[in-house]
Amino acid sequence: MDWISPRQLKRLGMLNMNRRNVDYIARYNERSSYPLVDNKLKTKLAVSEYGVKTPRLLQVVRQQHEISGFRTMAEDLTGFAIKPAKGSGGKGITVITGRDGDDFIKASGARIPVANLERHLTNILAGLYSLAGTPDVAIIENLVQSVPSLAKYSFQGVPDIRIVVFQGYPVMAMLRLATTDSDGKANLHQGAVGVGLDIGTGRSLNAVQFNRPITLHPDTGLPLENIQIDAWPDMLEMAARCYEATGLGYMGVDLVVDAQEGPLLLELNARPGLAIQMANGCGLLPRLKNIEALKRPHFSPKERAAYSMKSFGRL
Amino acid sequence: MSVRSRVPFYVFVFLLIVAGISIGTWRHIELGIPWMTGEQRPVWMIEARVDFEGQGDAAEVSLRIPEQPPGFRILSEQAASPGYGFSILASGSGRRAEWTKREVSGPQTLYFKGQFVPDDSVGQAPPARPPKPQTVFWEEPQATAVRELLRQARERSSTPESMTRELIRLMQPDNRTQNTTLLVSEDNYLQLLVRMLNHAGIAARTADALRLEDARRRQQLLPFLQIYNGERWLTFDPRTAEQGIPEHLLLWRQGSDSLLDVVGGDNSEVSFSMLRQTVPALQLANLQASSNGLSVLGFYQLPIEEQSMFRMLLLLPIGALIVAFMRIVIGIRTSGTFMPVLIAVAFVQTTLVPGLVAFLSVVAIGLVLRGYLSSLNLLLVSRISALIILVIFITAGLSIIGYQMGFNTGMTVTFFPMVIIAWTIERMSILWEEEGAHEVLVQGSGSLFVAICAYLAMSTPLAGHLTFNFPELHLVVLGLILLMGQYTGYKLSELRRFTPMKVYD
Numbered sequence: 001m002d003w004i005s006p007r008q009l010k011r012l013g014m015l016n017m018n019r020r021n022v023d024y025i026a027r028y029n030e031r032s033s034y035p036l037v038d039n040k041l042k043t044k045l046a047v048s049e050y051g052v053k054t055p056r057l058l059q060v061v062r063q064q065h066e067i068s069g070f071r072t073m074a075e076d077l078t079g080f081a082i083k084p085a086k087g088s089g090g091k092g093i094t095v096i097t098g099r100d101g102d103d104f105i106k107a108s109g110a111r112i113p114v115a116n117l118e119r120h121l122t123n124i125l126a127g128l129y130s131l132a133g134t135p136d137v138a139i140i141e142n143l144v145q146s147v148p149s150l151a152k153y154s155f156q157g158v159p160d161i162r163i164v165v166f167q168g169y170p171v172m173a174m175l176r177l178a179t180t181d182s183d184g185k186a187n188l189h190q191g192a193v194g195v196g197l198d199i200g201t202g203r204s205l206n207a208v209q210f211n212r213p214i215t216l217h218p219d220t221g222l223p224l225e226n227i228q229i230d231a232w233p234d235m236l237e238m239a240a241r242c243y244e245a246t247g248l249g250y251m252g253v254d255l256v257v258d259a260q261e262g263p264l265l266l267e268l269n270a271r272p273g274l275a276i277q278m279a280n281g282c283g284l285l286p287r288l289k290n291i292e293a294l295k296r297p298h299f300s301p302k303e304r305a306a307y308s309m310k311s312f313g314r315l
Numbered sequence: 316m317s318v319r320s321r322v323p324f325y326v327f328v329f330l331l332i333v334a335g336i337s338i339g340t341w342r343h344i345e346l347g348i349p350w351m352t353g354e355q356r357p358v359w360m361i362e363a364r365v366d367f368e369g370q371g372d373a374a375e376v377s378l379r380i381p382e383q384p385p386g387f388r389i390l391s392e393q394a395a396s397p398g399y400g401f402s403i404l405a406s407g408s409g410r411r412a413e414w415t416k417r418e419v420s421g422p423q424t425l426y427f428k429g430q431f432v433p434d435d436s437v438g439q440a441p442p443a444r445p446p447k448p449q450t451v452f453w454e455e456p457q458a459t460a461v462r463e464l465l466r467q468a469r470e471r472s473s474t475p476e477s478m479t480r481e482l483i484r485l486m487q488p489d490n491r492t493q494n495t496t497l498l499v500s501e502d503n504y505l506q507l508l509v510r511m512l513n514h515a516g517i518a519a520r521t522a523d524a525l526r527l528e529d530a531r532r533r534q535q536l537l538p539f540l541q542i543y544n545g546e547r548w549l550t551f552d553p554r555t556a557e558q559g560i561p562e563h564l565l566l567w568r569q570g571s572d573s574l575l576d577v578v579g580g581d582n583s584e585v586s587f588s589m590l591r592q593t594v595p596a597l598q599l600a601n602l603q604a605s606s607n608g609l610s611v612l613g614f615y616q617l618p619i620e621e622q623s624m625f626r627m628l629l630l631l632p633i634g635a636l637i638v639a640f641m642r643i644v645i646g647i648r649t650s651g652t653f654m655p656v657l658i659a660v661a662f663v664q665t666t667l668v669p670g671l672v673a674f675l676s677v678v679a680i681g682l683v684l685r686g687y688l689s690s691l692n693l694l695l696v697s698r699i700s701a702l703i704i705l706v707i708f709i710t711a712g713l714s715i716i717g718y719q720m721g722f723n724t725g726m727t728v729t730f731f732p733m734v735i736i737a738w739t740i741e742r743m744s745i746l747w748e749e750e751g752a753h754e755v756l757v758q759g760s761g762s763l764f765v766a767i768c769a770y771l772a773m774s775t776p777l778a779g780h781l782t783f784n785f786p787e788l789h790l791v792v793l794g795l796i797l798l799m800g801q802y803t804g805y806k807l808s809e810l811r812r813f814t815p816m817k818v819y820d
Contacts, residue, residue: 004814006805012816018643019803091749126695128745190750211815281819 013283015274020250024288028167028249029270036246037268041085041139043246047265050245052238054265055081055258056142067121070140071114074104079143082120084129086136090185092129094120095157097143107156107184144266145259153177153227155219157184161197161229161255163236164272164284168243168301170236170253170308171287173197174279175204175227179219188275193217195224196280200313202232206281233305235263240301240308242268252276287312324801328794335790342785347600352780354596356432358390359527361565361589363427367580369419374579376414376425384566385439385550390430399425409572419579430592431565441547446518451510465515475517475544476558482511483540483556505538505553518543520570522550525587527563532588536567536574597784614783627660629782632792634659634769641765643799646808649762650742657735658762659769664730667770671763673713674731680709681740682747689744702737 009016015024036042044054058080059073074080078099084092094117098105104112121138123129130136146158153159157178164172174194178184181191188194193214196205204227207214216223229235239253242265252272258264277283290311298304342348365376380403381389392412394401399414412427453461464485472478486499486508499507505521512519523536540553548569550560560566567587568574577583614625634656641647649655662670684705688698710729739762747755772778781788 002814003810004817006810008817008820009805009810009813012820014805014813014816016803016805016809017646018806022801022803122694128695208815211812213815213818278813278815281816283816 009283013285013287014277015284015288017274019285020271020274024166024250025271029251030247033247034270037248037251037270038088039085039137040083040087040267041137043265043268044139047242047245047268050241052241052245052265053261053263054141055144055256057139058142059140061121061125061138061140064122064125067118067125070118070121073140074114074117079145081141081143082117082124083139083141084124084136085139086127086130086134087124088129090187090190092120092124093185095143095184144256144264147230147257147259149230150175150227150257153217153220153222153224154186155179155184155217157182157186157192158256160186160266161235161257162272162276163239163253163255164276165239165243165251165253166288166291167249167297168240169291169304170199170239171291171312172276172280172284173199173202173236174276175229177217177224179209179217181209181218188273188279193224194275194279195227196276197229198314199236200309202229202235203227205314206279208275208278211275211278230257231263233309236305236308237301238263238265240304244301321801324797328797331790331794331797335787335792335794338787338790339785342787347596348784349596349600350781352597352776355593356596358592358594359387359431359433359565359589360592361429361431361525361527361587363429363585363587365414365425365427365575365577365583365585367423367577367583369421369423369580371418371420372579373417374415374419374423374577376578376580376583377576378412378425378427378585379568379572379574380410380412380427380429381431381565381567382410382569383437383439384431385560386433386435386437386562387431387565388434388437390432392427392429395426395428396424409568409570411572423580439547442543445545446520446543448513448516448518451514453514461511461514465511469515475542476549478515478517479512479519479540479542479549479551480556480558482515483508483551483553487554505540508540508553512542520548522566522570523568523574524550524560525565525567525589527565527589527591529589529591532586534587534589536587539566541569597780614786626779626783627663629786629789630663630773630779631656631660632789632796633773633778633782636792636796637769637772638765639796639799641768643802644806646806647761647765648758649765650739650746650758651735651762654735654739655762655766656769657732658766659773661731662766662770663774667767667774670730670770671767673710674736676713677706677709677731677736678740678743681706681736682744684709685740685744689748699737699741702740703733706733706737706740 036046041060044057047054058077059070061067061070077096079097081096082094087093094112095107096104096112096117097107100111102114104114104117106112124136124138127135144158146154150159153175154177159175159177162174162176163170174196176186176188177193177195178186179191179193183190186192188208191210193207193209195207197203198205204224207217207224209218215225235255235257238255242251242253243249246268248268248270250270250272252269254266254269255263256266274284298307343350363378363380365378367374367376380392381387382405383389392403394412394414396414399416401412401414404411404413414425464482468478468481468485471481486504509519509521519540519542522539522541524539525534525536538553540551541548542551543549549558550566551558575583575585614622617625635653638649638653638656642649642652658674661674664670665673681702685702688701688705691698693701710731710733714729743755743759746758
């Protein structure tokens with residue numbers, strides 16, 4: 001067994017679970033704002049007022065009898081994603097990338113009959129994927145077509161960018177790439193690859209999978225060292241803007257880069273994970289303390305993003 | 316950097332813990348509830364046997380019984396005497412047991428039993444008003460001898476105590492003078508001492524004591540001398556002049572009252588037998604506490620059925636404490652926050668191994684059946700409901716099969732909370748589909764590990780004893796849980812999880 005001493009972790013400024021919960025989430029996140037991020041539908045509506053774009057909403061299924069409407073709506077669609085509004089950790093998200101006659105094709109290439117999708121909708125409505133098992137709403141969104149420059153790194157699934165935003169300042173970012181292990185999902189604990197991104201430039205730093213450092217993508221075999229995210233300052237500003245929209249002091253912002261529409265907000269997370277620190281090879285605590293120590297916070301998202309790029313960049 | 320001060324919080328937690336411990340200590344001292352389970356206290360069971368011969372007429376027997384003997388507490392008193400009316404009378408001069416019967420003939424035997432608990436804190440009650448020395452008249456030539464002896468004793472002494480000691484020493488056979496030989500005869504020795512001391516202005520009286528030795532029968536009371544020194548009665552051995560009451564000496568009779576009065580009977584005599592018993596300290600405390608106001612805080616006043624329910628309920632905080640510790644400090648992942656506690660409670664009722672076997676088999680069979688349910692495409696609520704019914708079928712089946720095969724332990728399956736098991740199966744099954752068998756194994760074994768830890772803690776006799784008899788100790792548990800809620804340090808599991816960070820240090 002290999003262990004790291006608590007003193008070493010402290011020196012690295014690693015934020016741990018208990019501290020995140022007590023000192024950051026409990027202190028900076030208003031309980032009343034949670035529904036805003038735990039419900040993707042509410043998130044969509046809330047951020048749209050602040051000029052943050054999200055994937056186009058195709059349909060909302062609220063009641064069991066509305067499921068029949070899904071069949072007619074999906075008649076001439078080739079790509080869409082079905083999501084439970086209150087799902088967490090990517091649970092219950094089904095991505096359809098094509099059709100084969102009456103059947104749909106999932107992102108993994110598996111064929112799936114309409115009846116199965118309807119059953120999936122039923123499960124979502126019953127609350128199978130919602131946080132507390134409460135009844136839920138299914139939302140059907142336009143399929144995100146990732147920009148080829150990023151899509152090539154990911155095995156199936158859309159690569160997304162997780163940015164931790166603390167009091168409106170983007171403090172740490174990583175690129176998440178799906179793998180066979182993660183079954184096309186971009187969740188690190190399911191086996192997705194996390195690539196740390198330099199806040200200052202948007203360039204990749206280190207990569208980890210299952211908490212172990214790697215240099216090549218396990219499926220695509222591409223080197224992960226020299227990835228550059230385009231329009232990086234815009235993405236940081238977009239993430240910073242979500243603070244105004246939700247009022248959450250400590251959150252994770254998940255963005256994707258669509259080939260046509262540019263950066264889109266996928267979802268917000270009021271309890272962002274800690275693995276981002278390992279992908280970046282440094283701890284969050286020094287940066288969080290830097291922000292907490294600010295005497296005069298910046299008011300506009302643009303200023304905050306600029307401050308972060310200046311303060312937390314590698315170079 | 317702290318937004319609001321945490322000092323009030325820590326003060327509050329500190330007060331909780333101090334309150335819990337101090338109330339517990341107070342009750343321990345006041346009520347004698349032992350900290351440890353299985354603590355035993357000696358109790359002397361003393362039986363006085365009165366024999367007499369009835370004369371064919373009404374009889375009344377009156378026996379002096381102890382009243383607050385120094386160094387002992389009276390636990391219980393009872394009389395065994397068929398056909399007699401019995402009562403305990405408390406008069407100014409002392410307590411007496413009284414038997415009465417209309418017509419008595421032939422040899423009669425009456426018993427009086429008492430249980431006495433050694434307790435050093437019980438002292439001698441001071442008399443209501445200070446006794447006065449009696450006036451004694453002597454005839455010559457005794458008067459001269461007494462005067463001479465008292466003069467010698469007074470010369471060599473300074474206090475009533477030392478005077479008594481000197482007088483006893485002077486009266487001993489080896490340093491007898493003419494004066495003493497004149498006075499002392501074998502059967503009046505103690506009475507003589509009492510008279511002489513009273514004559515000298517020291518209030519004195521006799522007392523009868525019982526030397527306590529295990530399993531003795533037909534014992535007689537030993538005479539002792541008591542003098543009043545202005546504050547309380549002091550006891551002396553009239554032979555050795557030794558002051559004080561030795562250990563294992565029970566003063567049965569103090570004062571001038573007679574030991575036994577029999578009206579309507581001949582040849583009466585009283586003898587004692589004794590037995591040293593051990594009684595669980597807890598039982599002793601409860602027997603004594605029923606009169607004490609503090610016992611209102613305990614659960615022993617409740618009906619038995621509620622008591623046994625509380626026994627179980629009061630163990631839950633221990634389980635909750637362990638779950639909190641395992642999750643916050645150690646970082647073990649469990650499926651469902653408090654599922655392990657409920658499983659542990661079930662284990663307490665089933666004992667560990669049968670409980671584990673029953674639990675694992677129910678969950679395993681349930682998972683197989685759940686696989687079929689998932690292919691039916693049911694709504695969540697009806698799927699869980701169906702699962703609950705299936706779980707009940709499984710437990711019923713296991714119980715019946717187990718019973719028919721001769722394992723009574725099969726029946727214990729019924730102690731498991733059905734709804735919790737159904738949810739566990741549901742959650743495990745979803746976990747299996749979404750995260751794979753590995754995660755099911757991690758969370759399942761984590762839950763079982765925590766459940767077993769909680770079970771081991773809850774099933775120790777000490778835990779049951781402390782939680783039930785010192786419910787105030789739950790304030791300490793509460794304080795600890797609150798403290799853990801503020802723990803922001805690294806979990807043990809994080810030290811492992813973040814190990815790859817070593818390279819960046």
